[in-house]
Amino acid sequence: MPVTIRDVARAAGVSITTVSHAFNGYEDVGDETKKRVLQVAKDLNYRPSRVARSLVLQQTQxxxxxxxxxxxxxxxxxxxxxxxxxxxxxxxxxxxxxxxxxxxxxxxxxxxxxxxxxxxxxxxxxxxxxxxxxxxxxxxxxxxxxxxxxxxxxxxxxxxxxxTDNVGGAKQGVKHLLSKNHRRIGFVNGHLHAVVSIDRLRGYEDALQDEGIAVDPELIVHSDFLVEGGEKATAALLERRPDVTAIFYASDLMALGGMRHLQKAGRRIPEDVAVVGYDNVDVGQWVVPALTTVGQKxxxxxxxxxxxxxxxxxxxxxxxxxxxxxxxxxxxxx
Amino acid sequence: MPVTIRDVARAAGVSITTVSHAFNGYEDVGDETKKRVLQVAKDLNYRPSRVARSLVLQQTQxxxxxxxxxxxxxxxxxxxxxxxxxxxxxxxxxxxxxxxxxxxxxxxxxxxxxxxxxxxxxxxxxxxxxxxxxxxxxxxxxxxxxxxxxxxxxxxxxxxxxxTDNVGGAKQGVKHLLSKNHRRIGFVNGHLHAVVSIDRLRGYEDALQDEGIAVDPELIVHSDFLVEGGEKATAALLERRPDVTAIFYASDLMALGGMRHLQKAGRRIPEDVAVVGYDNVDVGQWVVPALTTVGQKxxxxxxxxxxxxxxxxxxxxxxxxxxxxxxxxxxxxx
DNA sequence: AATATTACCCAAAACGTTTTGGAAACGCAA
DNA sequence: TTGCGTTTCCAAAACGTTTTGGGTAATATT
Incomplete structure (x- = not known):
């Protein structure tokens, strides 16, 4: 059904070789014929078949x-x-x-x-x-x-x-919190068989150590990256260490869940507890307060x-x- | 480089026709040979080339x-x-x-x-x-x-x-508001050269008329589907008709902007002004109050x-x- | 014994390109 | 005249499949 190189060749009165050469910038086709071939091809609406091309070239692009x-x-x-x-x-x-x-x-x-x-x-x-x-x-x-x-x-x-540099990213997030003078910073991480979790934990620890703060295992809790999980993890964290002044989450969704719990528990954000998430999901800019986060490009x-x-x-x-x-x-x- | 039907044929000691037939469920190949061909093909890791196939079949699937x-x-x-x-x-x-x-x-x-x-x-x-x-x-x-x-x-x-049925959808949204006894319902629509805007306007009007309520042009305002636009449109609407008790938005983003403005203006949602959006974006479930909306499948x-x-x-x-x-x-x- | 039927198998053409290795025509130099 | 370069063109092979139209041998039917 579609028009082939043969149709063009016939209509232009040349061989298919010539048509092919005219199309592919070979030098051995006369100016006159080249122009004619191209015109005929346009008139007939010729489009070279990529599948035939792929077959002979042995590459599909x-x-x-x-x-x-x-x-x-x-x-x-x-x-x-x-x-x-x-x-x-x-x-x-x-x-x-x-x-x-x-x-x-x-x-x-x-x-x-x-x-x-x-x-x-x-x-x-x-x-x-x-x-x-x-x-x-x-x-x-x-x-x-x-x-x-x-x-x-x-x-x-x-x-x-x-x-993205997950240890660097987490480090930035925690450093931001440190710069606001927080010292007891909780960390709600994802499950540990995700690579990113391991890296973000590293970033969290590095940031604290750079500031000379000991890492307190009680401040670290694991969850599943999702909202509900973040909510529960936050509850558990507050139970264990009611004195946290900031929480860093390994995902925005968990941060969202966390904020929900914090607000239910009557803690103001960021005055009582500051929150930083990770991912920069669209939602983050619409919740109140809008979510500080570390994003990927x-x-x-x-x-x-x-x-x-x-x-x-x-x-x-x-x-x-x-x-x-x-x-x-x-x-x-x- | 990749192994072809010819390689399989040679290795199995048959013609390429037979290999092709063996693969494509033809009946005219002996059980013995068929098994052998298939085994050889598997051993050689043969995968028929879709591009060759497409070429001869004249369809690419x-x-x-x-x-x-x-x-x-x-x-x-x-x-x-x-x-x-x-x-x-x-x-x-x-x-x-x-x-x-x-x-x-x-x-x-x-x-x-x-x-x-x-x-x-x-x-x-x-x-x-x-x-x-x-x-x-x-x-x-x-x-x-x-x-x-x-x-x-x-x-x-x-x-x-x-x-999706935009007039039906808008109708549902407005009917929901009507069922909550709202009578002065504002409508923030998108730009009119979008098809959906025209349909949603129809749905809005239909719902009101079904209830015997006259459509008040002052309650309708146009915007651009986005957050900022919704914010401004809401301001304009409140200015013109401070007595609205509910607003229906043609997009969730505009509804989000609207909610932001309403809250700034000290109106409680939904007590003072009820809000319904359109699209069911993820964000909707995380803002407070969570956004009622009409969604598409x-x-x-x-x-x-x-x-x-x-x-x-x-x-x-x-x-x-x-x-x-x-x-x-x-x-x-x- | 001759013929028809069946069960297997295959050669070759086709799909629409690209590319190789010339060929024809022409001008020019020897 | 012959030989040689250029320029412009082309025939044919190749890519990896599918499908058509057989062919051969063994078996069944007359």
Missing amino acids: SVGLLISDFNANPGSNHFLFDVLAGIHNRLAELGYDVTLLSTTTARQQLISYIDFCTERRLEGVIVMGMRMDDPYMQEVADASLVSVGIDLPILSRHCGYVM RYEMGTSAAEMLVGMLQRKEEPRACVLQAEMVIRQSS | SVGLLISDFNANPGSNHFLFDVLAGIHNRLAELGYDVTLLSTTTARQQLISYIDFCTERRLEGVIVMGMRMDDPYMQEVADASLVSVGIDLPILSRHCGYVM RYEMGTSAAEMLVGMLQRKEEPRACVLQAEMVIRQSS
């Missing part, structure tokens, strides 16, 4: 975007979408197509994500929204497929990653991942770890 | 997902992401790949989105996040490419759409769009308008 399980990440959609936008836009600029792929897809069809990619001859893949304990992690780790992970610190022969994470991937693809660059700085967003809760 | 300009929709990311998840998941189940595409991509490379799709031999396209006055709209309208729009009420020979919009598209593709179904019911989410602000 397209990469996969693996988003783990789409619905498994409630509350982090804003994050994923911004990163996705960055990935797509940069990749488009660089001439690559991006094909969506989720682990549910693969599971539904009982196919590994590697198989999915090789069938489609995807040249690389960017992975995001995946937890370290996801069974697919092993696959991306050992794969010979070129890949870069978002917030997945695995570095291997063909696999780089980009993430989401869009930039996407563009960086895109650039790293094509670097590995085109210039055979080594996979590396790209860590971006976090950015403090100071609002009214602290 | 993949569709485009056009997201207008990615960054042009601040605040509606959550919406787009959920829809995207629905689209992708359903499409994957139905055996289609989805390729990302934004109008910025096309603009960058000075290529129309139609050309983008035909070059890649995409079989159809789902369009979302686009405004009716976007210059690309004309293209999707006259395109011969099979397509379905999200929240884009254009119906043509090859083009269907899915959207975002994920379901995605799956519906996916189903409509493959219906048109595979069963030659006629393009149709699929309108989903809105759902009231009642919280504390009303």
Whole structure:
């Protein structure tokens, strides 16, 4: 149905070789014929088939975007979408197509994500929204497929990653609190099998130690990154140490839950207890008081991942770890 | 580099025809050979090339997902992401790949989105996040490419759409307010060149008329769907009609802005002024008081769009308008 | 014994490109 | 005349599949 290079060749009275050459900037086609071919092609609305092109060139110029399980990440959609936008836009600029792929897809069809990619001859893949304990992690780790992970610190022969500096970010958040003269600062962390939790704990400890303050284990409590969890964790923390003057949360959602509990318990924010979250979710600017938080450069994470991937693809660059700085967003809760 | 059907054929000592037949469920291959071929294929890690397959079959089994300009929709990311998840998941189940595409991509490379799709031999396209006055709209309208729009009420020979019932939704929102005995209900609408604004106005009017209440033009004010706009519009409305007892907003963001102003102005919510929004953004459940709103079934919009598209593709179904019911989410602000 | 049927298998063409290795035509120098 | 460079063009192979239209041998039917 669609018009082929052969149609153009026939209509212009030349060979398909000539048409191909005219399109691809070869020098061995006369000015006169070149103009004619191009005109005919335009008239016929000719568009070269990428699939035929991919077949002969043995490269598809397209990469996969693996988003783990789409619905498994409630509350982090804003994050994923911004990163996705960055990935797509940069990749488009660089001439690559991006094909969506989720682990549910693969599971539904009982196919590994590697198989999915090789069938489609995807040249690389960017992975995001995946937890370290996801069974697919092993696959991306050992794969010979070129890949870069978002917030997945695995570095291997063909696999780089980009993430934000979580220890630095947490450190900034706590330092901010310290600068407001808080000394008994609670920390509500996420579960410890998440990489970010470990790093943020490090940042928390580092900030205190820089100031010569001993880390008090009673001030640290673990939760699950979500609102309810933050609420309960805050209750537990207040029970144990009613004298905290500030709480640093490893996620905004937990901070939101925490603020809810604090307000119920009659503590004013920030006068009685200051609150700092982590993630810079949209919600943060609409709660009262607006939430101080440390945010990630989401869009930039996407563009960086895109650039790293094509670097590995085109210039055979080594996979590396790209860590971006976090950015403090100071609002009214602290 | 990757292993081809020829490699398998050679290793199994059969022709490529036989390998192809063995893989595709033909009956004319012996049990013995079939088993051998499959085993060899597995050993060699053979994966049939989709691009070769697409070329000969003349169909790619993949569709485009056009997201207008990615960054042009601040605040509606959550919406787009959920829809995207629905689209992708359903499409994957139905055996289609989805390729990302934004109008910025096309603009960058000075290529129309139609050309983008035909070059890649995409079989159809789902369009979302686009405004009716976007210059690309004309293209999707006259395109011969099979397509379905999200929240884009254009119906043509090859083009269907899915959207939520905005007049019904607005009607529900206002009826809810009426049921709480409010009689002077303000309406902060979006700009009128957005289709949804016109429908929501209709719903507002219908609800009042059903109750025998005259529509008072002084109670209606236009804004821009965003927070600041809602804030100003609310100020203007209160100025003009200080006696309103409830306000219905055409977007949650405007409602958020409105609540901010109301609280500044010393009006209690919902005691003095009840508030109902539209969209069910995540934020809504975290502000105090939590925002009553009318929401769209975002994920379901995605799956519906996916189903409509493959219906048109595979069963030659006629393009149709699929309108989903809105759902009231009642919280504390009303 | 001849013929029809069945069960397996395969060669070759096709899909729409790119690229290689010339060929034809021409001008120019020997 | 011959030989040689240029310029402009093209035929054919290749990419990895699917599908058509057989073919061969063994078995069943007459």
